[in-house]
Amino acid sequence: MQQGEVQIFTGSPLGVLFLWHVFNFLALKKFNNLTEIQSEISAGALNCEALVKYYLKNIEQQKELNAFLEVYQEEALQEANRIDQKLKDGTAGRLAGMVVALKDVLCHEGHELSCSSKMLKGFQSQFTAPAVQRLLAEDAIVIGRVACDEFAMGSSNENSAFGPVRNAADLNKVPGGSSGGSAVAVQADCCLLSLGSDTGGSVRQPAAFTGTIGFKPTYSRISRYGLVAYASSFDTIGIISRSIEDNALVLEIIAGYEEQDSTVSREEVPAYSTQLLEEGRVKKIGLIRETMESEGLNEEVKAKTLEKIDALKAQGHQVETVEFSLLDYILPTYYILTTAEASSNLSRYDGVKFGYRSPNGTDLESMYKKSRSEGFGEEVKRRIMLGTFVLSASYYDAYYTKAQKVRRLVKDQVDQLLSEFDFLLMPTTPTTAFAIGEHSEDPLEMYLADIYTVLANVCGLPAISIPNGEDKDGMPIGLQIVGGAFKEADLYAFSKKLLPA
Amino acid sequence: MNINEESLKKLAHLARLDFDASASEKMAKDLSGILDWVEQLNEVDTEGVKPLTNMSQEINAYREDVVGNHLEREKGLKNAPDQDGEFFRVPKVLD
Numbered sequence: 001m002q003q004g005e006v007q008i009f010t011g012s013p014l015g016v017l018f019l020w021h022v023f024n025f026l027a028l029k030k031f032n033n034l035t036e037i038q039s040e041i042s043a044g045a046l047n048c049e050a051l052v053k054y055y056l057k058n059i060e061q062q063k064e065l066n067a068f069l070e071v072y073q074e075e076a077l078q079e080a081n082r083i084d085q086k087l088k089d090g091t092a093g094r095l096a097g098m099v100v101a102l103k104d105v106l107c108h109e110g111h112e113l114s115c116s117s118k119m120l121k122g123f124q125s126q127f128t129a130p131a132v133q134r135l136l137a138e139d140a141i142v143i144g145r146v147a148c149d150e151f152a153m154g155s156s157n158e159n160s161a162f163g164p165v166r167n168a169a170d171l172n173k174v175p176g177g178s179s180g181g182s183a184v185a186v187q188a189d190c191c192l193l194s195l196g197s198d199t200g201g202s203v204r205q206p207a208a209f210t211g212t213i214g215f216k217p218t219y220s221r222i223s224r225y226g227l228v229a230y231a232s233s234f235d236t237i238g239i240i241s242r243s244i245e246d247n248a249l250v251l252e253i254i255a256g257y258e259e260q261d262s263t264v265s266r267e268e269v270p271a272y273s274t275q276l277l278e279e280g281r282v283k284k285i286g287l288i289r290e291t292m293e294s295e296g297l298n299e300e301v302k303a304k305t306l307e308k309i310d311a312l313k314a315q316g317h318q319v320e321t322v323e324f325s326l327l328d329y330i331l332p333t334y335y336i337l338t339t340a341e342a343s344s345n346l347s348r349y350d351g352v353k354f355g356y357r358s359p360n361g362t363d364l365e366s367m368y369k370k371s372r373s374e375g376f377g378e379e380v381k382r383r384i385m386l387g388t389f390v391l392s393a394s395y396y397d398a399y400y401t402k403a404q405k406v407r408r409l410v411k412d413q414v415d416q417l418l419s420e421f422d423f424l425l426m427p428t429t430p431t432t433a434f435a436i437g438e439h440s441e442d443p444l445e446m447y448l449a450d451i452y453t454v455l456a457n458v459c460g461l462p463a464i465s466i467p468n469g470e471d472k473d474g475m476p477i478g479l480q481i482v483g484g485a486f487k488e489a490d491l492y493a494f495s496k497k498l499l500p501a
Numbered sequence: 502m503n504i505n506e507e508s509l510k511k512l513a514h515l516a517r518l519d520f521d522a523s524a525s526e527k528m529a530k531d532l533s534g535i536l537d538w539v540e541q542l543n544e545v546d547t548e549g550v551k552p553l554t555n556m557s558q559e560i561n562a563y564r565e566d567v568v569g570n571h572l573e574r575e576k577g578l579k580n581a582p583d584q585d586g587e588f589f590r591v592p593k594v595l596d
Contacts, residue, residue: 124580126576219556220559233555234556265559328541329544352589354582363592364591365517372516373520385512385532386535389504402547405547407552408550408552443535444534
């Protein structure tokens with residue numbers, strides 16, 4: 001439709017009715033990126049209201065996925081109308097037309113925040129996290145709050161107090177975790193983009209399981225004020241999207257200094273979204289031998305990774321296999337340090353200032369114990385107990401300090417590799433999405449799902465998972481690329497070239 | 502590392518958690534298994550390595566010493582399980 005025609009039609013009530021039908025017809029298609037949406041909006045073929053209605057319908061029709069804990073139907077439509085007016089007035093922000101979902105660990109004033117836990121059921125955020133605020137300030141529309149593993153602890157989204165989230169590619173399979181709801185919301189076209197959090201792979205692993213793009217920035221790149229803390233020396237906010245462009249644009253908007261988080265980096269934020277097309281020189285890519293020879297690596301995932309490597313070589317990039325003898329020690333290091341930090345961070349849930357309080361306590365101590373025992377799920381309690389153990393006076397040096405030392409060795413070795421190579425490349429996960437219930441008996445089996453993703457968190461590095469085909473059952477496979485600290489722009493530009501145009 | 506019933510009880514108290522008999526048995530078994538697994542770190546020679554304790558690259562985040570916006574009392578009390586409009590209420594602490 002031409003812009004001129006729109007102007008003619010909008011003049012009469014009949015024209016408006018006709019346009020309304022056109023909106024609904026056009027809105028049936030899936031949008032892959034914000035540019036598509038914004039160009040349809042400026043051509044007069046779409047508005048935010050129709051777009052929000054389209055996503056609301058998709059959410060409603062796919063309730064069995066259990067991705068959304070709450071849908072902000074009325075509020076999203078009101079926001080759509082407000083932004084449609086701003087678009088008309090020419091005052092709309094850069095994210096006008098972007099509909100997003102927020103993981104249930106991010107504060108959004110006046111909205112519930114439960115961390116998918118009974119402990120925080122009914123909790124109302126009293127302020128908005130700066131990362132979320134910056135999205136809103138650019139006119140993104142928040143359509144709802146999506147489920148995760150309880151307190152972001154898990155790799156399958158089965159640890160939610162509100163039931164497992166299901167993978168839209170196969171309802172009997174997990175979507176990955178802990179940002180499972182965030183990944184499925186994008187996978188199932190219930191929003192264009194979502195925010196998650198990534199402590200050990202919680203954005204990249206579900207992105208790999210759902211065929212979406214999952215990005216974890218450098219540690220400290222995005223303010224974590226208003227992100228519920230799990231393990232503070234690992235936690236980052238991450239972004240799940242359908243396109244590299246949207247991911248880069250959102251990082252550009254939410255990253256950077258902010259006074260409420262004393263750990264956030266003051267490093268300048270580049271305009272990632274405008275640096276995607278720069279012609280890169282030939283890249284040097286490191287392939288860690290141990291990742292490809294790992295026992296648990298599924299054959300189909302391995303084959304797809306090798307195919308991609310061949311393609312890179314054919315494009316003239318240098319791919320070299322390197323040794324990294326510490327690979328097997330990363331996961332144990334991660335579990336000691338994150339559980340230690342979690343046991344400390346989660347001590348705030350004591351039934352006094354907010355959250356669940358058990359009616360069964362008789363004195364202060366039993367009130368604490370009963371509230372925590374009844375409010376937390378099993379995996380959260382397991383991690384608090386493990387963390388309490390490794391921090392206890394008799395074992396502190398043998399476990400906690402030891403893991404901090406190994407962390408330094410790992411970080412030094414990886415930094416050394418990244419001084420020789422532009423990127424490290426590996427599968428995001430050893431397998432594709434597994435069945436719901438498959439790993440619920442043995443916590444260790446579940447921990448192994450994060451074997452390739454924890455490296456970036458242990459070292460504080462940026463990493464991305466991009467879709468890399470499917471297995472024979474049609475389940476998505478992910479490819480992970482890890483870059484140097486604060487080299488997000490390179491990571492985005494390189495990833496874009498690896499994806500089909 | 503084997504976590505027995507007694508050490509589990511002690512840990513649970515430190516973590517302010519309670520486990521009934523069957524949950525306690527499973528937790529002890531899980532913790533013992535996970536600890537055996539993390540003990541493979543002992544294979545790594547860390548002689549003379551300084552523990553890595555902080556991941557932020559920021560050095561001393563200073564700010565002006567000025568009064569800022571803090572949560573007002575009403576908002577601070579809003580999510581409390583029990584409060585009297587001015588204070589958080591808890592079970593009796595002293596007899």
